Amino acid sequence: MIDIFITVILLAFLAITAVSIVRMTNLFAIIMLFGIFSFLSAAIFVVMDAVDVAFTEAAVGAGISTVLMLATIALTRDHHEKASTSHRPWLPLAVVIVTGAALVYGTLDIPWFGDPEAPAQMHVAPYYIERSVPETGVPNVVTAVLASYRGFDTLGEVIVVFTAGIAVMLLIGGRRRKSNARSNEGEEDDK
Amino acid sequence: MDFIIGHYNYWIAIFLMMIGFYTVISRGNLVKKIIGLNIFQVSVFLLYISMSTVKGGAAPIITAGVKLYSNPLPHVLILTAIVVGVATTALGLALVVRIKEAYGTIEEDEIHQQDHSL
Amino acid sequence: MTNNLILRVVSKSLIPLIIVFALYVQFHGDYGPGGGFQAGVIMSAAIILYALVFGLDAAEQVIPSTILRILASLGVLIYAGVGVVTLFLGGNYLDYSVLGETRVAGQHLGILLVELGVGMTVFSVMLIIFFAFAGRGRP
Structure with missing residues (x-):
């Protein structure tokens, strides 16, 4: 029971981190949050008994990926995302909501977790x-x-x-x- | 309540997948697009690992006295997928660096403007 | 960052520990969590830490890029070569049972060699990628 409780909380953290990654515009902060995102997912993998995967995710996702992304923004000298003019949020949002709803419908008869x-x-x-x-x-x-x-x-x-x-x-x-x-x-x- | 707990992992995986998808299609900054792709990727990892979990199971390292183990096969698939994922991410970032050198920007709109392609 | 005393001292004492841990993960992967993929990444993290603190030129003296290229190819070659050896010993491709006197001994040797190849390739490819990114910013 306790492991389900931990998983629920960690997954909620993961979702919150992902939302804040999308909403931020400072690329440096985004990359740091992405490191946190990787560590959180590694913690979730440990709780779900996938120790080897967690090990790899912690070393690769939080370590090497973060370093490479930091190197990229250092090379491109672009630390802020510019507000987009041609992209309106409504069409992508509609596409995402429809796709997500279809996928959620697909999970209804999937075998339960565990x-x-x-x-x-x-x-x-x-x-x-x-x-x-x-x-x-x-x-x-x-x-x-x-x-x-x-x-x-x-x-x-x-x-x-x-x-x-x-x-x-x-x-x-x-x-x-x-x-x-x-x-x-x-x-x-x-x- | 049991129904929600039984599906919660899948729903979070779908939510993350859609967040990543939204980032890829709605943002113009190329580095942010790659981060969106990575979030999408992590959601797939999460889906696979959720499917491998067995209630009351142990990590798949054979130990005396343990009867029930989680499914090792998705672990193997995801383990290699993570390392391949970072290699492909590096390739994408290398392309971003070259685009910056050629166009002087990593915003998609400005690249299209310079190319007169939109 | 090269003038920061605390970073230099701490990383000097940490890097050997990281390398030893990487070797442990590499060769203990049969019994605990770990294996070639993780060990390669941890090993490259040690060199990346060295490069971040002591500068890129110092890190390239520790492990020159020609050696990295050879190591990366050698890793793939070891992996594929084990398969070819098993073919010549009368087994299927990558069927390690024929490598040793008993089936289990052969499997053990095969897994060890293959993981070594994986570790070498992952280690050197991660460093090649890092050096490519870091070297690009050099004047």
Whole structure:
């Protein structure tokens, strides 16, 4: 019971943080709030027994993502979002409300939270839990599934990460060439 | 009451997803759009982890004396998705940096104005 | 930030601890929460902290970008190479059971090697990305 109570409160915090991220215009504050958002979601993952996921989210979402976003606003020297003129809020709001309502309608016959009889718990999960120690000798089932049973999957993910690294290196690695683009700031032209 | 608790996680996930979606389609600042995408992403993580939870279950690390464990498969999928997510976020931010260097702004409206595309 | 005494002292004592923790997470991932993905990110966080406090040039002396590029490719190569080795030993691709004398020993070795590859790639790709962003702002 107590864990449900904690989850409810943390999820409410998460929703409030997300709303304030949307409403703010100071990009630095937004990025800091996004770090808090990541830590909150990591805490929720711990309560929901997903310790490996929480670990990753705390290290990646709150650590690396925040640093990269701060580096980006330092590079773009743009710390405030400008009020948009061509974007009116009503059409996006209507789209979002209609989509959200359709999704909520879809949850009405979904298995309840924590239901041990849900179809998601019935098929491969009991196999992994029963067989991982006799077959691989690894007590952490997540590691066993990640590296052994679904090794192909993880190989693909590692290659995606590698490719993203190469792409970032190609885009902004190396020194800036003398820019002949339409730059508003003269100081950039002589680098 | 049980009905609300049984669906609360899903509703919050949908709410976050819609917040992220709204940010992506209604804001002009490119960094904020990427943050919206990240919120959208976290909502998907939340949905998957909610589905993996079993009431009274333990974290899926086999320990003597524990019978009921949460479902490890969504954990694996989301674990890799988080790391791939930060890699793709970095790629998006790199594109933002290049756009700033080429156009001198990261506001979508001003970019369209310079391109005469709207 | 390079002149801040408190930051320098605290980070000097923290960085070794972060690296040791990353190694623990890497090699204890079979028994507790952790694994290659997390260890790689924590390890790169240690170097990023060093770069933030002591400057980018100092961090690039600690780990030059050529080495990072080699490490990133090597990680993927180790992962895919384990699969090729299992093929030659008569198993399926990435079926580690044939690597050791017993099935469980083979699986254990395979998981260890694969996680090592994952950790190396994630560590170096995160640092490559960080150095690319940070180096862009350099005059």
